[in-house]
Amino acid sequence: MSRVIRIGTRGSKLALAQTGTIADALRATGAEVELVTVTTPGDKSSAPIPTIGVGVFTSALREALLREEVDVIVHSYKDLPTKPEPGITLAAVPRREDPRDALIARDGLTLGELPPGSTVGTGSPRRTAQLRALGLGLEIVPIRGNIDTRMRKVTDGELDAVILARAGLARIGRAEEITETLDPIQMLPAPAQGALAVECRTGDVDIEHLLGSTVDDEGTRAVATAERALLAALEAGCSAPVGALAEIVEDLDAEGRVVERISLRGTAAVEEDGDTVDMVRASALADKHEAEQLGRTLAAELLDLGAGALSGPAQ
Numbered sequence: 001m002s003r004v005i006r007i008g009t010r011g012s013k014l015a016l017a018q019t020g021t022i023a024d025a026l027r028a029t030g031a032e033v034e035l036v037t038v039t040t041p042g043d044k045s046s047a048p049i050p051t052i053g054v055g056v057f058t059s060a061l062r063e064a065l066l067r068e069e070v071d072v073i074v075h076s077y078k079d080l081p082t083k084p085e086p087g088i089t090l091a092a093v094p095r096r097e098d099p100r101d102a103l104i105a106r107d108g109l110t111l112g113e114l115p116p117g118s119t120v121g122t123g124s125p126r127r128t129a130q131l132r133a134l135g136l137g138l139e140i141v142p143i144r145g146n147i148d149t150r151m152r153k154v155t156d157g158e159l160d161a162v163i164l165a166r167a168g169l170a171r172i173g174r175a176e177e178i179t180e181t182l183d184p185i186q187m188l189p190a191p192a193q194g195a196l197a198v199e200c201r202t203g204d205v206d207i208e209h210l211l212g213s214t215v216d217d218e219g220t221r222a223v224a225t226a227e228r229a230l231l232a233a234l235e236a237g238c239s240a241p242v243g244a245l246a247e248i249v250e251d252l253d254a255e256g257r258v259v260e261r262i263s264l265r266g267t268a269a270v271e272e273d274g275d276t277v278d279m280v281r282a283s284a285l286a287d288k289h290e291a292e293q294l295g296r297t298l299a300a301e302l303l304d305l306g307a308g309a310l311s312g313p314a315q
């Protein structure tokens with residue numbers, strides 16, 4: 001392509017790392033790529049994310065895309081609102097990193113080794129609810145800030161531990177400080193955690209085809225679709241207490257042939273007067289081409305089990 005491809009990015013270390021992988025992949029095809037930094041209101045605010053809403057990091061990037069200041073934008077998929085944005089196309093979902101959550105604790109401790117009363121920092125209602133459900137007697141401390149700021153609270157001795165997405169730590173080169181990668185049986189990740197969403201303007205077919213043929217990964221798209229359909233059906237924003245993990249698994253069909261299916265596990269909070277009183281869990285299996293339906297079916301099951309129809313920021 002003869003035109004220079006402008007990729008819009010936030011200025012954080014994580015955003016630059018994520019955008020960098022897409023820029024590198026496009027450059028490898030011979031394309032000329034330029035990075036354009038966009039400052040979002042979410043970068044300037046110090047309010048807790050559940051208060052300011054999930055859209056704060058994405059809307060400024062989308063506005064820059066719609067104003068034609070940039071041609072491609074890259075998000076952490078889990079930070080995207082579930083509602084589609086008119087004029088914007090999800091052109092690629094690249095191969096996902098490890099979706100699990102990670103513990104960074106003092107003295108190399110694991111979750112099970114933290115004594116009752118230990119302080120664990122997280123700003124996520126999903127992580128908070130699942131930690132409480134484990135019944136370890138941990139004290140959950142609300143925190144925010146970028147990954148480095150959160151990690152510093154452990155190295156400075158202010159907190160005993162923090163929980164962060166493994167993918168983010170890997171992307172900024174700090175995965176070796178993880179003291180335990182949490183088993184999804186204890187802690188289901190956020191829907192689409194560890195995956196990226198690469199967007200372009202609807203109708204910009206050159207860019208759409210380029211992204212689709214270079215960085216899109218069909219399997220990741222399928223699992224992320226199942227997880228996000230579950231989230232959407234619960235009408236929850238990314239900061240609501242919902243966890244989901246879909247995986248491609250091999251199964252046998254009626255004739256004994258090996259086929260790929262999607263397995264989906266989900267968890268959601270049972271709420272009373274806005275407080276989480278319990279977490280319910282369920283799982284299901286479906287054909288690889290029925291990702292969306294699988295997510296909706298599992299959401300219906302979680303609602304039957306008492307999950308609250310969530311009213312969180314669903315922008």
Ligand SMILES: NCc1[nH]cc(CCC(=O)O)c1CC(=O)O
Nearest residue numbers: 076079164165167168193194195
């Ligand atoms: N909500 C913030 C956010 N958005 C994406 C990531 C990490 C990368 C990812 O999950 O893809 C993080 C940090 C975290 O949750 O630890």
